[in-house]
Amino acid sequence: MTMSKNSQAWATPPINWTTTGFFIITNLAVLTVVPWYGFSYGFSGVEWLMAGLFWTLNGVGITAGYHRLWSHRSYKAHPALRWFLLFVGSMALQNSVLIWASRHRYHHRHTDDNERDPYSAKRGVWFSHMGWMVRDWPSSDLDFSNIQDLTNDPMLQWQHKHYWKIVWATNLGLPLLAGIIFGDIIGMLLLAGLLRLVVNHHTTFFINSLAHFIGKQPYSDATTAKDSTLMASITWGEGYHNFHHSFQNDYRNGVRWWHIDVGKWFISVCNWLGLAYDLKRVPGFKVRRAQLQMLFKKAEASIETSPLSQRWREHLESEYEAFSNTVRDWQHLQMQRMNAAGMNLRDRFADSVLRTRLKELEYSLRQQRKRLRLLLQETAMQQRASAT
Ligand SMILES: [Zn+2]
């Protein structure tokens, strides 16, 4: 196989039959045995409920645990919460935290690099979804040098060592127990065991695949990562992937309060209960700055083709100057805050004045974004009018 663009030529590695066989059997069984059992014997409401519950717990374990807590350290968690996330995350059958987090950090560090991103979207939807696991690609070779902060954690060492025991206990043991309690062991195993596992696999894999293909890029076009409410609603909030690749240490992926982000809601509730703390948030100003930079890029591109190019160019230039001034003022104020803290001169009054000023600057970016969007809409209308 010849790799494209930035990749060397790799010989196609052998198929990993353990993983591939497992995927074939579980996916085929979901498409055949599960519907057959459903039509022949029926599934009860409680079986659907348990499948939904386990699916949600697995999603939370991966999103709030594997991803945002361990891979990105976007907040700190009480040991009780860490144990909980470790168990429900293990149940999702996506490897130990150490393996998952190491590969995920390489994904962020080398996004879209076909040689070094384990699930590079530039190698296609199938490869980034499951193809990367079907063969032993060199891009997936394990190298824990990027997770030294995690390898020393006794809890994660324990999980890594006893991973398969936890997987069996949670995947077979919990549905079995539920089946015994509610009186239909096979139905429960098929729905809360098998179907739940396969559905959760695909909804997580979508984050590596579809979240790099479907949606918009409001914050950056440096990578293929996209923002999509539809994707977010089936991936526990991880579908705001353009934001996440732009600000990976933020505990939120859906940054606005109305964004559908189950991971963010879960961490916020845990924070309120005292189980999660030191939640990391990127300053609002930086978010606005990234959005505006993208809008300026779009405006530049559209003005190139506009018949009113000179007039709009002047508009754009003055907007860009205002933007640069705001960014400069903001950086200056940030320096002032840092210096004051360093010299131990920061009193509450001075700090609150600075914070108010920072908020004002953020507000001015918000207003500018509105103006720029109007400008872009008008440009599009003008272009349409001149085309007809
Ligand atoms: Zn990604």
Ligand SMILES: [Zn+2]
């Ligand atoms: Zn990430």
